[in-house]
Amino acid sequence: KAMPDPSGAQLAALRAHLRSHPHIRFVFYSYSCMALPMRPEPWQYVAHSWYDVAVCRYQLASLATLFLSCSVLILLDPPYLTRFWPQYECFLAMQRASSSGLLGYLTA
DSSP: OOOOOSSHHHHHHHHHHHHTTTTTOOOOOOHSSSSSOOOOOHHHHHHHHHHHHHHHHHHHHHHHHHHSSSSSOOOGGGGGGGGGGHHHHHHTTEEEEEEEEETTTTOO
C-alpha cells in the first residue's frame, strides 16, 4: 500500500483534533487498521493468503456499520477527491440509519 501521509500532515491534524476533543478515546484509521491488500505495480505479482483475503472481505462488509455508527473526522486533501473509497466513507458518514433505510442528516 502507498503511504497515505508521507509528510505527516494528516497525523498532525488528527493529533490537534484529539487534543481539542479529549473525550475521544478510540481512533479507526483505515490505512493502519484494515488488512487491505497492497496494490502491486503492473510488473509485480503479489500472492495473498486465503486468510488475508477473508479478513479483508469481512472488514469491507463491516465498513458501512462502522461509518454509520461512529463520529467521523474527514482529513480532506486533493487525492481524497480522486479516490472512490474515501468518498464512499464520506457518504456513509453523512447518513443516519432508520427503519426505512439510510437518511441524509438534512432529511427532515
